[in-house]
Every structure is written in C-alpha cells, then in structure tokens.
Amino acid sequence: xxxxxxxxxxxxxxxxxxxxxxxxxxxxxxxxxxxxxxxxxxxxxxxxxxxxxxxxxxxxxxxxxxxxxxxxxxxxxxxxxxxxxxxxxxxxxxxxxxxxxxxxxxxxxxxxxxxxxxxxxxxxxxxxxxxxxxxxxxxxxxxxxxxxxxxxxxxxxxxxxxxxxxxxxxxxxxxxxxxxxxxxxxxxxxxxxxxxxxxxxxxxxxxxxxxxxxxxxxxxxxxxxxxxxxxxxxxxxxxxxxxxxxxxxxxxxxxxxxxxxxxxxxxxxxxxxxxxxxxxxxxxxxxxxxxxxxxxxxxxxxxxxxxxxxxxxxxxxxxxxxxxxxxxxxxxxxxxxxxxxxxxxxxxxxxxxxxxxxxxxxxxxxxxxxxxxxx
Amino acid sequence: xxxxxxxxxxxxxxxxxxxxxxxxxxxxxxxxxxxxxxxxxxxxxxxxxxxxxxxxxxxxxxxxxxxxxxxxxxxxxxxxxxxxxxxxxxxxxxxxxxxxxxxxxxxxxxxxxxxxxxxxxxxxxxxxxxxxxxxxxxxxxxxxxxxxxxxxxxxxxxxxxxxxxxxxxxxxxxxxxxxxxxxxxxxxxxxxxxxxxxxxxxxxxxxxxxxxxxxxxxxxxxxxxxxxxxxxxxxxxxxxxxxxxxxxxxxxxxxxxxxxxxxxxxxxxxxxxxxxxxxxxxxxxxxxxxxxxxxxxxxxxxxxxxxxxxxxxxxxxxxxxxxxxxxxxxxxxxxxxxxxxxxxxxxxxxxxxxxxxxxxxxxxxxxxxxxxxxxxxxxxxxxxxxxxxxxxxxxxxxxxxxxxxxxxxxxxxxxxxxxxxxxxxxxxxxxxxxxxxxxxxxxxxxxxxxxxxxxxxxxxxxxxxxxxxxxxxxxxxxxxxxxxxxxxxxxxxxxxxxxxxxxxxxxxxxxxxxxxxxxxxxxxxxxxxxxxxx
Numbered sequence: 001x002x003x004x005x006x007x008x009x010x011x012x013x014x015x016x017x018x019x020x021x022x023x024x025x026x027x028x029x030x031x032x033x034x035x036x037x038x039x040x041x042x043x044x045x046x047x048x049x050x051x052x053x054x055x056x057x058x059x060x061x062x063x064x065x066x067x068x069x070x071x072x073x074x075x076x077x078x079x080x081x082x083x084x085x086x087x088x089x090x091x092x093x094x095x096x097x098x099x100x101x102x103x104x105x106x107x108x109x110x111x112x113x114x115x116x117x118x119x120x121x122x123x124x125x126x127x128x129x130x131x132x133x134x135x136x137x138x139x140x141x142x143x144x145x146x147x148x149x150x151x152x153x154x155x156x157x158x159x160x161x162x163x164x165x166x167x168x169x170x171x172x173x174x175x176x177x178x179x180x181x182x183x184x185x186x187x188x189x190x191x192x193x194x195x196x197x198x199x200x201x202x203x204x205x206x207x208x209x210x211x212x213x214x215x216x217x218x219x220x221x222x223x224x225x226x227x228x229x230x231x232x233x234x235x236x237x238x239x240x241x242x243x244x245x246x247x248x249x250x251x252x253x254x255x256x257x258x259x260x261x262x263x264x265x266x267x268x269x270x271x272x273x274x275x276x277x278x279x280x281x282x283x284x285x286x287x288x289x290x291x292x293x294x295x296x297x298x299x300x301x302x303x304x305x306x307x308x309x310x311x312x313x314x315x316x317x318x319x320x321x322x323x324x325x326x327x328x329x330x331x332x333x334x335x336x337x338x339x340x341x342x343x344x345x346x347x348x349x350x351x352x353x354x355x356x357x358x359x360x361x362x363x364x365x366x367x368x369x370x371x372x373x374x375x
Numbered sequence: 376x377x378x379x380x381x382x383x384x385x386x387x388x389x390x391x392x393x394x395x396x397x398x399x400x401x402x403x404x405x406x407x408x409x410x411x412x413x414x415x416x417x418x419x420x421x422x423x424x425x426x427x428x429x430x431x432x433x434x435x436x437x438x439x440x441x442x443x444x445x446x447x448x449x450x451x452x453x454x455x456x457x458x459x460x461x462x463x464x465x466x467x468x469x470x471x472x473x474x475x476x477x478x479x480x481x482x483x484x485x486x487x488x489x490x491x492x493x494x495x496x497x498x499x500x501x502x503x504x505x506x507x508x509x510x511x512x513x514x515x516x517x518x519x520x521x522x523x524x525x526x527x528x529x530x531x532x533x534x535x536x537x538x539x540x541x542x543x544x545x546x547x548x549x550x551x552x553x554x555x556x557x558x559x560x561x562x563x564x565x566x567x568x569x570x571x572x573x574x575x576x577x578x579x580x581x582x583x584x585x586x587x588x589x590x591x592x593x594x595x596x597x598x599x600x601x602x603x604x605x606x607x608x609x610x611x612x613x614x615x616x617x618x619x620x621x622x623x624x625x626x627x628x629x630x631x632x633x634x635x636x637x638x639x640x641x642x643x644x645x646x647x648x649x650x651x652x653x654x655x656x657x658x659x660x661x662x663x664x665x666x667x668x669x670x671x672x673x674x675x676x677x678x679x680x681x682x683x684x685x686x687x688x689x690x691x692x693x694x695x696x697x698x699x700x701x702x703x704x705x706x707x708x709x710x711x712x713x714x715x716x717x718x719x720x721x722x723x724x725x726x727x728x729x730x731x732x733x734x735x736x737x738x739x740x741x742x743x744x745x746x747x748x749x750x751x752x753x754x755x756x757x758x759x760x761x762x763x764x765x766x767x768x769x770x771x772x773x774x775x776x777x778x779x780x781x782x783x784x785x786x787x788x789x790x791x792x793x794x795x796x797x798x799x800x801x802x803x804x805x806x807x808x809x810x811x812x813x814x815x816x817x818x819x820x821x822x823x824x825x826x827x828x829x830x831x832x833x834x835x836x837x838x839x840x841x842x843x844x845x846x847x848x849x850x851x852x853x854x855x856x857x858x859x860x861x862x863x864x865x866x867x868x869x870x871x872x873x874x875x876x877x878x879x880x881x882x883x884x885x886x887x888x889x890x891x892x893x894x895x896x897x898x899x900x901x902x903x904x905x906x907x908x909x
Contacts, residue, residue, distance in 0.1 A: 051513075112634065139473055154471075161473075175710060176746040180803065181763055196749055204468050211469030216485030280846050284487045285478030287494065337389030361897035 005354040007049065009134035011144055012295040013348075015134035016043075019302025020343050023309035024124035025250075028117040031332045032340060036305075039343035040131040046347035050355060053137040060130025071119030075111055077103060083110025100262035135353070144199045144289055148235040148277025154217070158208065169200040185187065219282065233278035238270025297349040301342050308339030376537060376569045380437035384419055384428055393419045395594035396438070401571060401586070403536070406563045408584035408602070409573040410611050412822040413792045415592030417573040418464075421539050424571060425459040426452045430544055436577035443536055457486055461529025461539045465513070466522045475517070475525055476501075476510050482533040490904075493532075500528045504558050519696045520551030524558060531562070538562070540572045544579055545819055548848040549883050550696045559583070575822050578613035578833040578851065578887050581606065582630035583680065603627045611823050614851055614887040617900045634891045636718050641903075645895055650875070650902040658686030661811045662707055662737070667716035669702050669866075676702040678866035679716065684842045686810060689833055691857035691874070692846045693884055698863040700846035701742075704813045708739035720811060731763075734804070741814040744800035748788035753799055756788060760803040775802040778832050794825030801832070812836060814845035818852050828856045854878060854886035854898035874898065 012339070017040070024036050076090070078101060085108055091106035138160075145153040173193040173287055174184045182190050212218075241262055246259025379399040383393040392415040401407050411417045422428040426447035429436045440447045443458045452461075460482075463469050472804070479500055483493045501507040504524045509517060514525065523543055530538065540559075544552035560583050562568045574580045587605040589598040598605055607627055608615045615634050619627050622641055628634035662684045669677040676699045684690055692700045704713035706718055709725025709808060716725050721736045728736075741747070750756040757771035764770070767855045775782060779798035797817060805812070818826055826849075833843055833856050847853060853860060853874060860877040862870045862884065870877050875896050879889050890897050897903050 051420055142785055143477075172741075172743075176728045176749075178710065179708065179734065179739050179741065180747055180760075181731040181807070183730060192749060196746065207463065207465065208471070210427055211463060212451075212471055213431060213452045214425055214427060214456060214459075214461040215482040215533070216453050217470070217471075219453045219456065219485055245615035256781065280486045282488055283484055284493065286477065286497070288490070371863065 003351045006350040007140070007289065007354060008047075008136065008290040008298060008350045009144065009291050009295045010138075010141040011289075012291070012298040013136035013346075014132050014141055015299040016343075016346055017128045017307040019304070021125045021128040022250075023340075023343075024121055024128065026309040026313045027336075028114075028121050029330060029332070030117055030120055031330045032336055033117075033120045035332075035340040036343060037124055037127050040127055042344045043132045043347045043350075044131045046354050047350050048134050049136065049353045051137045053139070056132040057130045057134035060126050060133065064126040064130075064339035067126065068116070068119035068123045071122070072112070072115045073320065075115035078106060083108035087112065094272045109229075117224035135350075138291065143285075146235070146274035146277060148231045148273050149284060150283065151218075154212075158205075165204060166197060166201060172200075173197050183313035209337055215312045227276065231273050235270055235277060236273075236275030238266045238268070238273055241266025243271060243354050294350055301349065305339050305343045308336060308342075312336055376403040376443060377571070378441040379423070379438070380441065382423060383437045383438055384416075384423065384434055386434040390582055394423075394478065394590075395596070397597055399588065399597060399599060401569060401601070403569050404563065404567045405585045405589060406418045406560070406570045406572070406583055407573065407586045408577075408580055409588045409590060410575075410577060410605075410609065411573075411590035411592055412611060412824055413575075413794065413820065416594075416799060417558045417590050418541055420571055420588075420590060421461075421571060423447065423640060424537065424539050425455050425461045426450060427461065448550055453485075456482060456535075457533060458535055459537045459539060460535035461534055462526045462530055462541065462543060464541045464545070466526035469487045469526060470514050470529075470675075473513050473515075474510075475506060475512055475514065478514060478525055478529050482529060488533075495533045500532050503531070503561070504528045507552070517547045518551070520548070520554055523551075523555050524546060527558065529556070535568075537569045537571065540570070542573055542575065542820070544574065549871050551578075551696060551848065552576075552848075556580060556583060558747070562891075575611075575820070576613075576849075578615065580615055581616070582633075585662050594714065599826060602629055613889065614823060614900050618888055618891065621900060621904055631887055631890045634887075642892055643697065645892065645897065645903070645906060648906050651899055651907065656687055658840055660684070661686050662720045662844075663717075664703075664706070665717040665719075667706060667713045667718060669699075669706060669711060675866045677706065677713070680863075680866070680868050680877050682868065682871075684844055686813070686842045687837050689837050689843045689856055689858045690845070691853040692844060692863060693848070693850075693853065693860060694863035699866040701815055702866075703721075703813050703863065704739055704844065704846055707811065708813055709733045710739070734809060735807050736809055737811040737813065738804035738807070740797065740800050740804065740817065740828045742816045742819060744793075744797045745788060747800045748796065751787055751789070752785050753782060753788060754784040756799060756803060757784070757806075760806045764806040764808075766806055768895040771802050771806040774805055775799060778802055779828065786843050792825070793820040794822070794828065797821070797825075797829065798832070805836075810841060812841050812843045814843070814847075816847055817845055818847060818849045826852060826855075849883050850878060850885055850886045851899075854889070855883075855901070860884075 020036050020040055024033055027033065044057060048057070080324060086106045087109055089106045090104040092102065095102060134366060142153040142157050170193065173196045176196070177184050177189060177192065182192070244261030245261075245266055248262060249260065312335070377400070382394060382397040383392045384394045391589070397420070406546045409417050409420060419428055422432065422434065423440050424442060426440075428434065430451050436448070442455060443456060445458065447455065470478055470548055471481050476497060479497045480493055483496065488496075499508055504527065506521065506524055506528060517525065523546070527538070527540070527543070543559075547555065556579060559570060559572070563570055572580065576735065582603055584602050587600065587602045587609075587610050589605050591598065593821060598609070606612055606629065607620070613622070615628060615631060619634060619637070624637045628637055655687060660683055662682075664680055664682040665675055666679045666681065668675075668679055680703065682703075692703055694700055702711060704715055707720060707725070709720070709728060712726035718726065723736070725733050725737060726905070728876070746758050750759060753775070754772065757775060758768060760771040761768045772784065775784075775798065776802060779795055782791065782795050782798060788799060791799065817829060820827065830852070833845075837843055837858075857874045858871065860874050861868050862877060870880065875898060878884050878886060878898065879893065879896060882890065885893075887897055888900060888903065889896075892903075897906075
C-alpha cells in the first residue's frame, strides 16, 4: 500500500518527543541516553518537515553540546564529586571553609563521568525538543488547541512572533545610529536604541490588533456569555489539575493521590470544557489536522518508551543509575534497549512529510539580508 | 452600499475635525478612488467604513456610516468583517499567521465558514490572485507584490461585499503594481465587488476608477464625481491629466492610450524642438565602485557593479523589488562591506571607517526616515545634529527652514507628515555637509506636492555640488529629477545612461509624458510647458 505524504498531527509528534524526554530524565546511563538520541535523530532524518521551524533542530543540537561542555567545565572548576580515581590535580584557590564551594583541587574519574552523564541527560531532553520542532511546527500545535483555548493560543503565537520582529527592529535602530554617525556600542547607545525598538514593537502590535479585529477576531456570535465562561474555566481548571498530577507522578516522595487520580480527574474536567467550548466558539478550522491510525501509533511509541523507563526506575532504581560510583563498565539492560528501539519506529509508522514542489523549494528560504536591510 | 450621513470625525488630541459633515454614497459594484494629499483624512475616511474609526482609533464620530444597512456605531469592526474587507497600508504588520494558505483562511475561520467551503475558496483565491505557486511559503519570504496580493486575498476569501484598500501599490515596483491593480479590476468586473481605494500615485489607478472622491483636508467638504470631472480641477493629478489640462484637450484623457490619440497635433508642434539638455557642469568624482560583489548566504545581491558618480550629478537607481538597489546604497554608505571589489567614496573605503567619519563623507536617508529621528521634538533633534556635526547651534534649524519652511519645530517627529519627516532627516544629515547624498525610496508615501518640494530640494543640492544617488520605483520622479539612470537586474547594472535615453528605452520604466509623446524625447509636463511657452 502506498502512503500519501501528509503532515502527521503535531500532537502525536509532541507526545512522541515528550515520551523520549521523559525516558531520558529517568536515567543517567550514557549508553541508553545515546541510544535515545540516535532513535530521535533517525526519525528526524526520515520524517523532517520543510518549515522555517525545522531549521531550529540544528540550533537545539548545538545548545545540547554547549550544555554538556558547560556542565563538564563547571565540574572541573568547582566540582567535588568524591571518588578515589584521581586523574590530576588543579591548583586550589583558597576560600573560607564556610562557603561550601571550592575552586580547583583534585579531579576524579568518577566526578568527571558523573558530570558527563548529567550533561548528556539534559542534552538529550533538549535534543527531544529540537526533534519535535523539526518534525512538527509548534505553530501547528497551537492551531490544534481546542476552541476553548483558542484565544490563549493566539496570544502565545503573537508573543512568540515578537522575538524575530524585535531582532529586525534592533537592526534598524543600530543602522540608524550609524547613519547619524553615533556609536552603536555602550550604555548611551543602548538607551538611544531602546526607545525606537519599543515604539516599533508597540506600533506593530497596535497594527496587528487592528488587522485582527477587522478580520473578525473575537466575534462572539450568538452564544451566551455564561456558556463561554463555563467552558473556559472548566478547561483551565482541568489543565491545572493535569499539571499538578504530572508533577505528583514524576516527583519522588509526593502522596500517591497527587499522581494518576488527579491527572485523570483533570483530563475529565478539561475534556468537558473542550466539549462545551467547541460548541460555543462559533469558529471553524481550515484543514484541521486529522487523527488517524498513524497518529495513534506514533503517540503510542512515546508512551511505551516513557512507561518502560518509569517502570524500570521504580522497580530497580540502580539499574538506571550512573555507572560512576563505584566505577564500572556501563551495562545496558536489554528490556530498555528494546524499548528505546520503539522510539525509532515512527520513522516507518508516520507517513512521509509532504515536500514542496522543487520550484517552490528552491526559493523556500531565500537568504534575508542582514536584519533590517532590505534590497 | 456605503452611506456616509453627515459624518464628522475629531481625534481626541485635537479640536479640529479631520472630516467635517461628509455626505457620500458609494453604489454597489463601484471602484471608488479616494485622493488627497498626505494627512488630509483619506485613511480616516477609509477606516470609518469598517468601524476602525472610532472603535479602534478613538476620537468622536458624529453622524452615521451605514454599510450594507449596518450602522458602524452599533457594529464593531469584527462584526462587520463579513461585509467589509480592509487592507491597511503595511500588509506585513497585519499578517496573523505565518504561511500563505493559513493567512488566506484566517478570516474565514473567525466567521465559522464550514471546512469544505473554506478549502474551495482558498483554492479559488490562490488562482484568482496568482498565488498558487507560493501557497505553502512563509509570508516573510514573499516579495512585496506577493505580500500585497496575499493581504488582498486574505480578505477576499471572506467574500466581503466591500473591499477597502489603503495605498495598495505604494511599496511596489511598476510591474508588481500593475499585477495588483489588474487583480482588483478583475474582482470588480467578475464579482461585482465594491472597492474603495486610497492612492497617491494616481497615474497608476485613475483610469480604472468609476468615481473619484477628493479629500481636500482641513475639514473642507469633499469633491465627488466622475474621474474626468474631479481631475479637471483637482490639485492632485497625474502627469497625463496635467499635460492635458495645459494643452486643453477635451474630453480630458485619463489614460496614456486616450492621451496618445489626442496628442497627434502636439507631437507635430514639438517635432522640431528638443527638450533642453541638462547642463553638464559636473565636478570631481564623488564615489566609484569597481567590480563590487555582495552576496547574502549564497544569494547574489550585487554581481560585479561598476559605477562612477560625479559631483552635481543626480543618479536614479531603478529595478524591480529585490534587484539590489538598497544593497548598492548600503555599500556606498559603508553599511555593507563588499565581498569583492573596490568601493571608493572621496578616496576611502567607507566600510572601514568609524561611523562619525563616514557621515562626513556620505549621508544615507533610509526607506523610513523616521528611523533616524529619536528625540521628542524637531528642535531637539536639530540641536543634537549641530553638536554631532560640531557646527554652530542653529545650523540645522536654518537648513531645515530652507528645505521645509512650514515644519513646526516644537512638534514630535512622529506627528509630522511623511514629507516633513523626510525634510527633517535630510537636514539632520546635511548638517555635516557630506558631498554624497543617498536616498532610499524617498517618495514612498509622498503626495504630489511633497514630491515637487523634494524635486526642488534635490535640484538645489545638485547645483551646490552634491552628488545624489537615489533608489526608486517612481518613474515620474526619475523623469523630473535624475540626470542619469542605472537599471539593476539580478545584481547587475543592465543599463546606465542619461535619463532620457534609458527611460524611453523600455515601457515599464517610461514616464507618462514620454509614453504619450513617443517617439519624441519629452519626459515631463514641465519640459513641454517650457517648450510651448518659448
């Protein structure tokens, strides 16, 4: 059977990525972490979408590497992880004992490996976010929000678009200073530039608000206000309960009632809110993302991976722990290796991403001239 | 369809009404053109139609505006969105989503149109406006003409009965403007849409209009009538009309085509005369480029450009959007170091100099002159410029008084008209007496009167020995002011020569007078007037 290229529902992709991130947060085993990264990377390579957002994957990879390097450097400078295998000693900066920090001193193999593992774990979570950006744009995810949360979604997407616009405005302000023969650096320049940049942002937001109003944003239709407010409050309440439940589930030592039961209750309230809200909004959706078998399958892989790691962590916390103290060769428990393989399955489960026709693609991202300079 | 009933609008920060006692009826299926100088209240009139005035802008509106029977006093813009489609001056700042298709669908989503209908309308609109090739592209990567068409399409899909457009072609090169106007006339003819359009460049639109509304400004009463009636007496008029009024053609031609049929006798009268050739009192070389190459991430902006500009010369740089015009100016101003080649401005490479040293040699007025002004009053701005230039205090103000005597020096730069802001920015930069002056799209948003003043200013500067280089889409301005024209395409200078030769060589860049009198080499109404008088 040939599968037509289509965009998978963004929620399915984000569930998949969240599953891998959850798994990564449960372990500091470098072998497992590297396997998780490899699985995510494989899926991205196979199903990457051609959107402006997908370019951010590389940025996330770079940030992950930076995080790893910074974590190791911090250990080298400050760390005191204990351990007996001293690699070398740095000259120690004398500090009063009461400070609880030290600079310099012995470096142990155990400490170094712990630092690498920590950095790698954080890096893996970042790679997962990057992977989600690469296969499904966050803008589409916001579009998939239920009707009751529509206004929140618009607010978020407008807020997100502020950053690139501010970059352009700063570029223009710097250019203007140069054209007037002023310095672009220093505190005075900063003050001189802040005003035009803020003015620009304010003007843009007023323009945008007028344009949105003129195009029917916030039309109320015939739904009574009470109905609308009920929908919004139920939705928000439900989502808060889900958040609290998630915290209860992931944080060790919290009462059991805060976990799964709270999450389920929250989900029920939120669904009720969505149902009322969708009837109340009076809006419709252009080419909504559909949820079919492939979406179920991709979302399931995320759940399976996360569940495998969470269960393993509950059963035998040491099996997922660092291999550094005492120092030993990392072992890879086979059930988890298999579970990690599941994370790579979306490379086949998801339909291929649509490709713009070659003519459009060649000009899809023309290079912009430096900020604010248009030709 | 649209009915203004004794409408007056007063904004909250002034006491004088912008519009006073306006009575106006626009019939269904009309293309109504609103003309007037900057700040006369054109935009206010347009914004009244969908209720942005007063619901969004504040101020008081007395009288009433009825659109398809709905009173804007009781209906907010969002409740009028299904009848009135409004496209503001800057399409980019009104975009809500990030790709073409989503933007086209946005308004329909707000109206709750059912998905199959939405899909069909999006496909139809993509075809109608020629956007099918770019349907999945991010909006930021489109050309200005494409963005303008998306902005029009995004309100078209809502199937409004009225389309309101504020200066839809001001940022576009001549071919792109033609494209947008052709799409609009199709909408009027095929769908019976009512279109209200405000525009400064009458030469582009007046021949398509069914009715013209002249807003004289200052609260004076509107002049409404057929294009011929209004143009016969209007102070704002395109060159074809001014020529016809001067020569006395009747009926008044509005298009080049009509004028050509009437112009036979004028061509004969002018046959053995020639427009005065520009005195070639050129000074030393002010700037020169040799094989200059600039690329941005693999896209070529300038591909080996050679250019010499001498003092006393006024060089117009033309070419379609994205041809490299702004890059050329940026290179000359030292904002953009070239990848290869030699840039020489008064003996030095400007990109290597510190900012204060550059501005003594070259001044660049950017597309938006307001960028250069950041103080609260014009007077403070001028005082700053004196200090920067090391000139005795009052120098810049005196300069401003010669360029634009009517500017209120205590006003905030934002409250000035486009033309006045341009004059302030020019004075501030000219305080250092740079020999080379660069202007990027100086006529954007300028009305005819402001353009005439700009023309006079540029002539004066050239006579004083400044070299002037300006990038523009405005062929009429080029005909009036430039001594030489350089046409860029794909980063190459495809033609470079005296204005008369270059602009008459291709119809896309020819001014109206040249088209009417072709093959005779006349470019401006002023030249013809002088020849007939002399």
